[in-house]
Amino acid sequence: MGSKPKTDFLVASPSLISGAGRLFDWYGQFDEYNISRTPDEADARAIASDWAIVGNDICDAMAEYDAITAK
Numbered sequence: 001m002g003s004k005p006k007t008d009f010l011v012a013s014p015s016l017i018s019g020a021g022r023l024f025d026w027y028g029q030f031d032e033y034n035i036s037r038t039p040d041e042a043d044a045r046a047i048a049s050d051w052a053i054v055g056n057d058i059c060d061a062m063a064e065y066d067a068i069t070a071k
Helices: 016-024 039-069
Strands: none
Touching: none
16 A cells, blocks of 8 residues: 555546646546456455554654653
8 A cells, every 4th residue: 555545546646737638638538547356445445544544643643742741
């Protein structure tokens, strides 16, 4: 999954150029999605990503608490 979990990994990451290209994409040919082999795989990846984000939030909160209480 990488070092920074995301909640939007099933859709392609937009860019300025792709956004500009969509102005002329009248037939929807430019749509691109990241796909999984099965719905179960997509669900498993989404759940794992969600829990990784929760874990990161907990670590950030603990670090902030430690910084506040160390003063």
